[in-house]
Amino acid sequence: MSNSQIAAALTELADLLELLGENAFRVRAYRNAARTIESLPDEVTLLLDQSPHALLELEGIGKDLAQKISSLATTGQLDQLDEVRSQVPPGVVQMLKIPGLGPKKVATLWKELQVNTLDDLQAAATAGRVAELKGFGKKTEQSILEGISLAAEAGRRVLISIAREAAEQIAQSLRKVAGVERVEIAGSARRWKETCGDLDLLAIAADSTTAMDELSQHPLVSQVVARGETKQHVRLKSGIDLDLRVVPPESFGAAWQYFTGSKEHNVVMRRLAQEKGLKLNEYGLFRGEEMVAGTDEESIYKTLELPWIPPELRENRGEFHLQAPIDLIQPGDLQGDLHMHTTATDGAGSIEEMIEGARAAGLKYIAITDHSKRVAMANGLDSVRLREHWRKIDSIRQKTRGIEVLCGIECDILEDATLDLPDDVLAEADWVIAVLHYGLRQPAEMIEKRLLAAIQNPHVDCIGHPSGRLIGSRAPAEINYHTFLKAAQDYGVMLEINANPARLDLNDIQSARAKELRIPIVINSDSHHIHGFQVLEYGVHQARRAGLTKADVANTLDFASFRNLIRRNR
DNA sequence: GCCGTTTTCGGCCCGACTGTTTTCAGTCG
Numbered sequence: 001m002s003n004s005q006i007a008a009a010l011t012e013l014a015d016l017l018e019l020l021g022e023n024a025f026r027v028r029a030y031r032n033a034a035r036t037i038e039s040l041p042d043e044v045t046l047l048l049d050q051s052p053h054a055l056l057e058l059e060g061i062g063k064d065l066a067q068k069i070s071s072l073a074t075t076g077q078l079d080q081l082d083e084v085r086s087q088v089p090p091g092v093v094q095m096l097k098i099p100g101l102g103p104k105k106v107a108t109l110w111k112e113l114q115v116n117t118l119d120d121l122q123a124a125a126t127a128g129r130v131a132e133l134k135g136f137g138k139k140t141e142q143s144i145l146e147g148i149s150l151a152a153e154a155g156r157r158v159l160i161s162i163a164r165e166a167a168e169q170i171a172q173s174l175r176k177v178a179g180v181e182r183v184e185i186a187g188s189a190r191r192w193k194e195t196c197g198d199l200d201l202l203a204i205a206a207d208s209t210t211a212m213d214e215l216s217q218h219p220l221v222s223q224v225v226a227r228g229e230t231k232q233h234v235r236l237k238s239g240i241d242l243d244l245r246v247v248p249p250e251s252f253g254a255a256w257q258y259f260t261g262s263k264e265h266n267v268v269m270r271r272l273a274q275e276k277g278l279k280l281n282e283y284g285l286f287r288g289e290e291m292v293a294g295t296d297e298e299s300i301y302k303t304l305e306l307p308w309i310p311p312e313l314r315e316n317r318g319e320f321h322l323q324a325p326i327d328l329i330q331p332g333d334l335q336g337d338l339h340m341h342t343t344a345t346d347g348a349g350s351i352e353e354m355i356e357g358a359r360a361a362g363l364k365y366i367a368i369t370d371h372s373k374r375v376a377m378a379n380g381l382d383s384v385r386l387r388e389h390w391r392k393i394d395s396i397r398q399k400t401r402g403i404e405v406l407c408g409i410e411c412d413i414l415e416d417a418t419l420d421l422p423d424d425v426l427a428e429a430d431w432v433i434a435v436l437h438y439g440l441r442q443p444a445e446m447i448e449k450r451l452l453a454a455i456q457n458p459h460v461d462c463i464g465h466p467s468g469r470l471i472g473s474r475a476p477a478e479i480n481y482h483t484f485l486k487a488a489q490d491y492g493v494m495l496e497i498n499a500n501p502a503r504l505d506l507n508d509i510q511s512a513r514a515k516e517l518r519i520p521i522v523i524n525s526d527s528h529h530i531h532g533f534q535v536l537e538y539g540v541h542q543a544r545r546a547g548l549t550k551a552d553v554a555n556t557l558d559f560a561s562f563r564n565l566i567r568r569n570r
Numbered sequence: 571g572c573c574g575t576t577t578t579c580g581g582c583c584c585g586a587c588t589g590t591t592t593t594c595a596g597t598c599g
Contacts, residue, residue, distance in 0.1 A: 023571080135589090378583095378599070
């Protein structure tokens with residue numbers, strides 16, 4: 001198992017144990033271990049190869065967890081996990097996804113009302129039985145009803161990061177099979193959609209049997225749902241479904257185009273073909289019986305008199321108006337990263353470590369932006385500690401070569417629309433990102449007031465993760481994007497695409513609107529550890545889904561130009 | 571479950587908020 005899969009298993013175990021009323025500190029130990037494993041630079045299997053005791057060196061991992069992690073890493077199995085899974089109905093675990101419900105409340109619902117599924121819960125809440133429970137009331141009952149759809153949704157789709165990783169891993173092992181010529185990811189994962197409902201792989205193979213056998217036995221696969229000559233449908237242990245299709249080489253482009261979608265994009269494609277007296281399907285583009293294109297995607301688009309359209313744009317959201325090939329931003333275009341944390345607040349890396357991590361990720365400049373004091377749980381900084389932190393950053397950057405470092409702050413926009421730090425402190429910052437963390441459920445007028453107040457503050461350079469959403473688990477704040485974007489444009493405030501795959505906020509649609517208004521976008525990692533910069537890729541693909549080019553993204557500028565942009569906007 | 575001892579147990583990050591209570595448990599980040 002990969003590190004993030006091990007981390008997911010440990011997190012699931014923690015959830016289950018918590019529901020079973022296990023000691024909270026024991027549960028925390030599992031969660032801490034999950035985080036530790038997730039942020040390791042090397043795969044656990046590699047560490048174990050180097051030394052069988054390597055895991056014991058890690059903070060927060062003792063004999064017991066080391067043994068469990070090593071079992072997960074080498075066999076993908078953990079008896080304890082299977083055991084507790086059998087004790088808790090899956091529907092009960094899903095209830096944890098309902099905002100406002102934690103393990104205690106869910107356990108009460110499960111035990112007292114015998115609700116085992118989200119449907120059970122909905123029925124109980126509708127009947128008013130939830131409000132009668134001790135510790136529950138009318139408001140809780142109402143918020144449960146509102147949150148159920150969110151939880152149900154979360155169960156059906158997975159984050160793009162989870163989807164891409166599983167798909168790439170399986171594609172890699174299929175590529176090693178004798179006779180397999182080519183394997184590619186298709187579907188929403190190829191379009192880098194925020195979430196994926198299932199995975200699609202496409203292969204060229206002399207003999208489909210060997211490829212399908214390999215897939216059946218893959219450690220990530222739990223069961224084969226269906227298997228035919230050219231198509232195999234499996235379910236992964238993580239609950240995601242995956243389709244593998246084996247196609248002949250001459251049809252590969254057509255199949256790739258077809259199975260990449262989206263459905264809406266393909267409807268238009270087939271209509272355009274029809275208008276030219278052609279027929280498009282997964283086998284090729286045909287005039288009568290004769291195949292006129294289909295070995296590669298480019299030939300299909302070209303025959304339809306279209307430039308090749310990057311997968312991220314294939315949503316029928318205006319991509320057919322493209323006259324010429326569009327040169328979307330690439331991951332390598334980013335030179336800076338303007339949002340990250342250190343051990344001063346809730347990060348895992350020191351200032352020096354984050355600088356080195358950024359350098360290793362190929363970045364030329366960064367801003368260190370720890371939390372302001374309102375985020376007490378993260379040990380947020382007040383004016384005194386922040387100034388001290390900046391002094392420390394300043395002395396370190398004096399000695400640092402090859403990468404520029406800005407003294408920044410991620411400053412909370414408080415519930416009353418004031419900022420968490422006084423103006424005279426913000427004025428000393430090189431870079432200020434203002435964000436909403438609390439009070440996301442306030443009425444739209446209040447959210448608007450808060451965002452506009454932040455934008456109008458002369459020291460604020462950027463609004464970070466504007467909606468505060470966590471995909472699948474926390475709904476976005478209700479934002480009037482029209483006034484919000486207009487204000488950002490008027491006051492020269494940049495907007496962030498937060499690259500954390502659970503955020504991707506601004507979303508693709510609002511990012512496209514920001515581009516139209518020529519509001520500079522910055523794509524930031526929001527790193528909390530030295531390997532956190534890898535997520536920038538997800539932010540870049542989100543930007544690509546919005547049609548952004550290098551010129552639309554401010555942190556593709558060199559440092560001097562970026563610095564000038566900040567100065568000009570202030 | 572981990573860790574570090576005043577070394578085999580006792581503590582483990584915490585402040586604010588919400589909705590429930592009538593002094594606080596649970597949730598959030």
